[in-house]
Amino acid sequence: MTRVDRDVVYRTIMGYRPLTLDLYLPDDPGAPIILFVHGGGWRMGSKATFTPTISVADSFEKIVAAGFAVASLDYRLSGEATFPAQVDDVRAALAWVREHAVEYGVDASRVVLWGESAGATLAALVGLEADSGVLGIIDWYGPSDLIAMAQLAPEDAAHSREGEWLGASAFDNPELGRAASPVFAVHEGAPPFYIAHGTADEFVPFAQSEALASALREHGVDVSFTAVEGANHLWRDIAEPGAMVDPVIAYARELVERN
Numbered sequence: 578m579t580r581v582d583r584d585v586v587y588r589t590i591m592g593y594r595p596l597t598l599d600l601y602l603p604d605d606p607g608a609p610i611i612l613f614v615h616g617g618g619w620r621m622g623s624k625a626t627f628t629p630t631i632s633v634a635d636s637f638e639k640i641v642a643a644g645f646a647v648a649s650l651d652y653r654l655s656g657e658a659t660f661p662a663q664v665d666d667v668r669a670a671l672a673w674v675r676e677h678a679v680e681y682g683v684d685a686s687r688v689v690l691w692g693e694s695a696g697a698t699l700a701a702l703v704g705l706e707a708d709s710g711v712l713g714i715i716d717w718y719g720p721s722d723l724i725a726m727a728q729l730a731p732e733d734a735a736h737s738r739e740g741e742w743l744g745a746s747a748f749d750n751p752e753l754g755r756a757a758s759p760v761f762a763v764h765e766g767a768p769p770f771y772i773a774h775g776t777a778d779e780f781v782p783f784a785q786s787e788a789l790a791s792a793l794r795e796h797g798v799d800v801s802f803t804a805v806e807g808a809n810h811l812w813r814d815i816a817e818p819g820a821m822v823d824p825v826i827a828y829a830r831e832l833v834e835r836n
Contacts, residue, residue, distance in 0.1 A: 587673035594657075596653070596669070602683070603646060605644070609645055609833045610648060616628070616693040616694025620654055622654075628811050635819030655742045661756070668706070687833050691717075692717065693719075694811070695719070698719040714771070716759075716773075716789065718778055718781050721758060721792075722761075723754040723758045726785070731748040734746035742757070763793055763795075763796050769832065770793055771828045773786075773825075775807070775810065778810045779809055
């Protein structure tokens with residue numbers, strides 16, 4: 578039986594709603610923990626949903642059954658605050674998990690970041706920080722180069738999902754776009770990455786993950802890159818979206834065993 582502690586406040590910021598996370602905890606103490614960051618284009622989304630195409634049983638509960646704890650967090654959306662607020666929130670959640678690890682019986686030395694879509698961008702940015710100390714980063718079809726995203730439709734870039742997150746067009750403000758793009762934050766000695774992306778993604782081009790994987794390899798960072806043939810965003814158009822969780826669990830277990 579999975580124990581779930583819901584709506585645990587991890588950050589309070591004057592003028593904003595309290596930021597909370599849900600903790601999914603296995604029976605055995607000392608479990609490694611996955612910090613999960615939901616997607617939604619920075620405009621929407623919830624810690625209660627892994628992805629719209631994958632059930633709780635096939636996501637949070639399956640991960641816990643494999644011996645991991647999960648902390649799924651809410652962060653400020655782009656209608657509430659612009660970049661870098663969301664990065665600050667994920668960083669704060671990571672710090673909270675470490676500070677309260679003993680209280681909840683999890684192993685703060687073994688943390689894996691896992692993000693989906695916009696959440697993957699946030700997870701990558703935090704995980705690539707020099708002092709993140711995470712074992713690895715799971716990136717499901719996240720935008721990695723916001724300048725390249727803006728170049729797809731420069732005239733609409735300010736009003737795109739990315740533009741609303743940045744508060745400006747990355748096409749017109751390339752330095753801001755670079756600061757919010759994981760592909761430009763890659764460095765030698767970064768944690769290993771697992772990247773998975775559908776080749777038929779209509780919202781985040783497959784080339785975004787190709788670029789991130791290439792940058793990681795150029796810097797000598799261990800990367801596992803899975804191209805899912807015919808898959809659309811959120812793993813739509815494949816027979817078993819829930820099956821996409823299984824190789825990630827195996828990869829996270831490998832990370833834990835290495836450390």
